Each structure stands twice: as C-alpha cells, then as structure tokens.
C-alpha cells in the first residue's frame with residue numbers, strides 16, 4: 158500500500174500576500190506614504206524603476222481575488238495591513254477609510270468561509286515615523302503598540318489569528334545593513350538597534366493583545382537552516398554565526414529573553430548590552446510561530462563577507478529557483494524539528510513557502526504550465542507531512558503567493574504566484590500549480606501520494 162499523506166483534521170490550507178506587494182493605490186483615500194512608497198520612487202533603488210503604485214490593483218479588485226481563493230477551495234488567507242492606510246502619520250489620527258478597507262476585506266473573507274490571518278507589519282513603516290528615526294527610535298515600540306491596539310479593537314474576533322512582524326531579519330538585514338530594501342540604510346551600527354526595537358515592538362503589541370484580544374497572536378520569522386560546508390573548526394564556527402544572526406536572533410529573545418552569544422562576534426563594537434527590562438518586554442508568551450521557509454544555506458567561513466564572515470556554497474546538480482535559492486525540502490523538515498526541539502514544540506504555521514521560476518509569459522489555451530513550481534510544492538508539502546508525523550505541532554500552510562506580485566526591489570521581474578497576473582490588463586490566470594494546490598487542498602493532502610500533476 159502506498160504511503161498516506163492525509164493531514165490531521167483542522168489543518169488549514171491557505172495562501173499569503175502582503176499589502177505593498179499587491180494592493181496598489183498606496184496613497185488612496187487619505188493613506189499616508191510609507192517607506193516603501195519613498196524607496197520605490199527614489200531613482201536607482203528598484204529594478205526597472207518598478208514601484209507599487211498599481212501592483213496587482215488588489216485595492217480595487219479584492220472582491221475578485223477573494224472569489225478566486227474561493228474557487229481554488231482555499232480555507233485561509235494571510236494578508237498584511239498597510240499601517241499608513243489606517244494611521245496616515247503612523248500614530249494619532251485614524252483614517253476611517255483605511256480601516257474600512259480591511260474591515261470589508263475581512264467580512265467578505267468570512268462570508269466565503271475563508272479564515273483571515275492578519276500581519277500587522279510587512280515592511281511598510283509609515284514615512285512620517287521614519288522621519289522620526291523609524292525603527293532606530295526607541296519610541297517605535299509605543300507607536301507599534303498604538304497601531305496594534307487600533308487594529309485589535311476593530312477586528313479581533315473576526316480576525317482570530319494575528320502576526321505582529323513579518324521577518325524582522327529581512328527588515329534589518331535588507332533595510333539597515335545592506336541598504337537593498339527600505340529604508341535603504343547601510344550601517345552595522347544601526348542594524349542591531351533596529352532589530353532590538355522591532356522585537357520590543359513585537360513584545361509591546363503582544364502585551365496589548367493580552368489586554369484587548371481573545372484569540373491568537375504570534376511572530377513570523379524566516380528561518381534558513383545552516384549546514385556546515387566542511388567539518389573544519391572555521392566552517393563550524395561560521396555556521397553557528399550564520400544561524401545565530403539569521404535564525405536565533407529573533408526566536409531566542411522571544412522565547413528565552415536573551416540573544417545568542419555569537420551576535421557579539423557578528424556585530425563587533427556595534428553590539429550593545431540591552432537593558433533587562435527590554436528583554437522582559439520581548440519575552441511575551443506567543444500562541445504560534447509563523448515560519449517562512451524557502452531554502453537552506455551551506456555555510457563556509459569567508460573573511461571578505463561583511464559582517465558575518467560567512468558565505469554560501471553552491472550545490473552542484475541541485476535545482477535553484479529564479480531568485481537563486483536551492484530547492485531543499487529536507488531543510489523544511491529539519492527546521493520544523495529544530496523549532497520543536499529548541500522552543501518546546503510551539504504551534505507553528507508555515508506562513509510562507511513558495512518559489513519563483515521562469516513561467517511562460519502568456520497563457521496558452523487558458524493554461525500556464527509551471528511544472529517546477531508544482532514539484533516544489535509537492536516536495537515541501539510532503540516535508541510538512543513528515544514533520545507532523547514526527548510530532549511537530551503544525552496548524553496550517555500558506556503558499557507564497559496567491560498572485561504574482563511586486564518582489565520588493567526586484568520589482569515585477571520575479572513571479573512567485575500560483576496565479577499569473579498580466580500587469581497590462583490585470584487579468585488573473587490560475588497556473589497549473591494553482592490547480593494542483595487546489596487538488597491537494599480538496600483531498601486534504603491525500604493526493605500528494607501521486608507523482609503526477
């Protein structure tokens with residue numbers, strides 16, 4: 158008899174997006190500008206000078222997009238709220254039209270039996286707050302708590318699962334260390350401060366949630382498991398540094414109230430001893446970890462790679478996606494087991510997993526064939542199943558992404574969607590991977606047993 162891939166009852170199947178990547182109309186109806194609005198409109202920052210002015214025009218087409226999810230049989234939708242739509246200046250004055258947009262979205266999802274999961278911060282800090290120092294300002298924790306309270310008070314109950322931050326590592330590594338994401342700074346000295354304030358903001362929002370919310374709140378991190386390129390002492394130390402910097406930097410303080418030792422080595426004189434009260438604020442019990450998993454990293458010591466002194470070794474004969482990421486489903490099993498063993502088997506949602514591949518530019522007889530994405534999905538969903546069998550507490554899976562969208566500073570050049578978007582006409586065409594995913598959802602995983610599409 159062939160192996161059964163049936164998932165546990167209640168396991169949720171969904172898809173994920175983020176506000177700036179899909180909504181368009183970033184300044185509509187009284188919204189304030191965000192750091193992404195500014196970054197994307199600064200010459201030279203974005204590939205092909207792309208920006209999020211129109212994106213997938215989801216701000217106007219959200220009803221159709223929900224209909225599409227319904228048609229695919231999806232049970233949950235992870236989206237993010239654009240902070241500056243709701244609070245144009247980041248704090249203070251609330252913009253009712255911004256709130257209404259998300260309220261309508263949530264109500265319509267519920268009418269269609271699709272459970273919303275809302276992310277409060279998917280990288281689009283209100284520009285007015287960046288003018289006050291953004292994440293470098295210690296007040297940012299209070300700003301975020303005020304915004305979180307506004308959203309919880311308005312929507313908790315209808316939204317029953319909230320994520321505070323999406324990928325604080327990417328926010329700081331891309332936005333404050335390497336300057337490739339908004340706000341585009343390049344400073345080893347700012348990076349740990351921004352990271353620490355993001356985590357204080359996370360803690361402050363969770364505290365507010367315990368006062369006013371009744372359901373679940375968690376943190377979304379991207380974990381890339383690190384494997385040593387050799388067993389030399391240097392490569393082993395490099396692997397530990399890389400793991401501390403990317404993976405443990407956020408979960409260790411959230412769960413244990415302390416940072417990994419190796420960060421001192423990574424940041425050198427830029428690292429600080431943080432006040433104990435901050436660590437207590439950060440360490441708030443959470444209801445789930447959101448895991449974004451895309452790839453792994455084979456690490457070797459490399460003096461020239463600032464500031465971690467680690468670089469990745471390419472694996473010959475392995476498949477790489479169009480963003481240059483190795484396809485490595487075993488890494489998802491290893492990561493889920495690591496979360497279980499290190500952090501006491503928390504409830505985990507795979508809040509993102511997916512791939513960009515070269516898709517045919519246009520539909521042929523209504524079809525977009527994307528076999529590599531199907532294979533990526535199948536392998537990673539089998540990995541999730543394996544982790545569940547090994548005792549991991551996994552509540553659901555969200556494919557990244559529902560739609561092709563703005564891949565941040567890479568603009569529209571990378572397509573992660575299971576649904577193709579024609580940016581000239583805004584036509585949506587489910588790719589073969591969407592049909593495949595829909596079949597897996599309908600069979601609650603059972604159809605993963607087959608190798609065909």
Ligand code: BGC
Pocket residue numbers: 175178323324327379449509557564565573
């Ligand atoms: C982010 C998404 C992004 C995806 C693919 C994650 O880092 O949360 O916004 O599009 O990965 O790069």
